[in-house]
Amino acid sequence: MHPQFSVLLNKRLLLVLSGIVCEYFLFTTFILFSKTISADLLPKVSVLGHQLFTISVLCLAGLSRPLGGILFSSIGDSPLRYRIFNFSSLVMAISSMIIACLPNAIYFGFWAPILLLFIRMCQGIVIGAVIPEAILYCYEQSDPHSRLFATNLANMATGCGFLLAMLSADFMYIFLDEHNWRYIMFAVSAICLLLFIFTKSYFINSKRQRQAIPSGFHSIRDVINGHKWEIIRLFCFATFLTSGAAVFFYIMPDFLTQYFHYTWTETRIFGISVVISYLLGMVIAVFFHEYINKNFYISSGFIFKALLVFVFHSYITHDFFEVLLLSDFCCFMFGFFVAKLPVMMITSFPTHLRYAGVSLVYNTSFGIMFGFSQYIIGFLIQKTHSLYMPSMYIIFFSYVSLISLWFMTKDTFTRYNNHQE
Numbered sequence: 001m002h003p004q005f006s007v008l009l010n011k012r013l014l015l016v017l018s019g020i021v022c023e024y025f026l027f028t029t030f031i032l033f034s035k036t037i038s039a040d041l042l043p044k045v046s047v048l049g050h051q052l053f054t055i056s057v058l059c060l061a062g063l064s065r066p067l068g069g070i071l072f073s074s075i076g077d078s079p080l081r082y083r084i085f086n087f088s089s090l091v092m093a094i095s096s097m098i099i100a101c102l103p104n105a106i107y108f109g110f111w112a113p114i115l116l117l118f119i120r121m122c123q124g125i126v127i128g129a130v131i132p133e134a135i136l137y138c139y140e141q142s143d144p145h146s147r148l149f150a151t152n153l154a155n156m157a158t159g160c161g162f163l164l165a166m167l168s169a170d171f172m173y174i175f176l177d178e179h180n181w182r183y184i185m186f187a188v189s190a191i192c193l194l195l196f197i198f199t200k201s202y203f204i205n206s207k208r209q210r211q212a213i214p215s216g217f218h219s220i221r222d223v224i225n226g227h228k229w230e231i232i233r234l235f236c237f238a239t240f241l242t243s244g245a246a247v248f249f250y251i252m253p254d255f256l257t258q259y260f261h262y263t264w265t266e267t268r269i270f271g272i273s274v275v276i277s278y279l280l281g282m283v284i285a286v287f288f289h290e291y292i293n294k295n296f297y298i299s300s301g302f303i304f305k306a307l308l309v310f311v312f313h314s315y316i317t318h319d320f321f322e323v324l325l326l327s328d329f330c331c332f333m334f335g336f337f338v339a340k341l342p343v344m345m346i347t348s349f350p351t352h353l354r355y356a357g358v359s360l361v362y363n364t365s366f367g368i369m370f371g372f373s374q375y376i377i378g379f380l381i382q383k384t385h386s387l388y389m390p391s392m393y394i395i396f397f398s399y400v401s402l403i404s405l406w407f408m409t410k411d412t413f414t415r416y417n418n419h420q421e
Contacts, residue, residue: 013141013150016085017157019195020134023092024161025168025188027061027127030099030120031250032169033181034058040104041112055375057117061124062371068128069359073219076355081133086196088130093192095119095126100185128367131158132359135342147416149286151342156279162249163275170268219356223349230348231360233404234341238365240301240401241338244394246373248274248331251390254374256315256323259387266320270327277328281335292340293413294405301402304333305395312391343416 030037038054075081099119102112134154142150168184176183224231253271256262262270285292311326342358349357373393380389 013138013153015195015198016134016137017153019085019089019192020131020154020157021161021164022188022192022195023088023127023130024158025165026092026096026185026192027123028162028165029096029168029181029184029188030061030123031058032165036181037099037116038113041102041108041116053113057120059371059375060117061120061127062367064121064124065128065363065367065371066360068125069132069356069363070220071125072129072133073356073359076129076133076136076359077219077352081355082137084129084133085137088126089192089196091126092123093189093196095123096185096189096192100182100189124367128359128363132355132362135358135362136346136354139343139346144416148289148339148343149283151346152282152286152339155338155342156282159275159279159282163272163279166268166271166275170272173264219353220360223353223356223360227349227353227357229407231357233407234345234348234361235365236404237344237401237408238341238361239369239397240394241334241341242365242369243373243397244330244334245278245338246370247377247390247394248327248334249278250370251374251377252327255390260315262320270324273324273328274331277331278335281332281337282339284332285336285339289340292336294408294410297337297413298402298405300333300337301398301405304330305398308391308394309388312388315387340413344412347415348412 034054034057038057042053069076072084075084099116102108102115104112131154134157135151138150138153139147172180172184249271252274253267256270257264257267307326307330311323311330314322314326345358345361346354377390377393380393381387386392
């Protein structure tokens with residue numbers, strides 16, 4: 001077995017990652033069924049009203065992720081951090097069951113959308129708290145030879161959760177009615193509850209954990225006061241990677257359907273293949289991590305900008321296999337580029353402030369980009385009437401990332417090899 005993959009023998013780590021897959025499955029299921037869920041739970045309003053409500057729910061979930069990292073920062077940087085796993089599994093399971101049990105608007109009126117907004121905010125907070133903790137846990141459970149792959153496992157778990165949500169949505173659309181989304185949430189919520197029971201014995205019942213729960217936001221204050229430039233540089237660097245993933249994962253299937261009239265089957269194949277390519281890119285990066293340095297990011301970034309324009313130009317030709325191949329390659333490269341981001345975040349902050357630093361960078365970049373990209377690009381297309389806006393959007397953030405790279409030291413990309421925990 002390759003040394004990087006030895007971490008897969010850790011059963012406790014696999015249990016934690018299973019929980020992340022289920023939690024992100026539940027979190028993204030709403031995104032995939034947002035139109036149907038809004039139609040079921042929102043009273044009769046105009047089409048614009050439905051659109052605004054859907055936007056509000058999705059944006060609120062994205063904005064809540066940084067809030068989750070802030071609220072749990074003191075616990076995350078304490079010996080009690082592992083309780084976040086149990087708390088997140090329980091909250092995601094119960095909240096998803098409540099969403100599945102919400103009566104339709106004809107029975108519950110405006111209380112249904114109000115409760116939905118509140119629950120989605122809670123889910124965003126939980127996701128913002130648990131994923132940074134999962135990244136840190138994977139890092140701490142690994143040895144120096146497997147750190148890169150181990151810290152990527154949390155990111156890969158979120159990708160797997162999204163992929164499973166897409167597959168389940170496709171299964172429902174083919175074999176069931178789209179309004180049966182409640183059954184999916186019930187089933188996965190039950191799995192989350194089982195994971196809560198299993199992880200409880202690992203992370204709560206140990207004597208070491210029976211301490212007072214810390215309060216306050218001292219970790220956030222300390223990391224901002226002492227490491228604000230590291231946060232800014234890493235955030236700017238991450239925006240390019242997260243904007244690209246957001247565009248290809250969330251935006252492009254609807255973009256291809258709305259503007260280029262791709263069939264439902266084509267868009268589903270597109271959506272599944274780009275996620276798989278993204279995950280594959282993170283795995284392949286393990287074998288070439290020594291070559292992924294500052295110079296690599298700068299030189300490949302310029303080439304990638306030209307490729308993005310060519311990719312979006314190919315959409316106009318309606319050659320589906322060409323579009324699929326080029327898009328898969330782009331997402332493969334995004335996965336390849338993002339492979340070092342977790343270890344870069346962790347090793348940029350001192351041990352006692354790592355959770356606060358990682359949560360700020362991760363949640364602001366991933367949460368905000370995935371929450372708002374769809375609506376920013378839609379607004380730009382409406383104003384400019386240019387279908388190149390998605391590529392221009394990614395290219396803009398690639399320049400932001402490029403600027404941040406100039407201010408990063410070379411050891412930022414290799415420091416994880418020298419850290420002794």
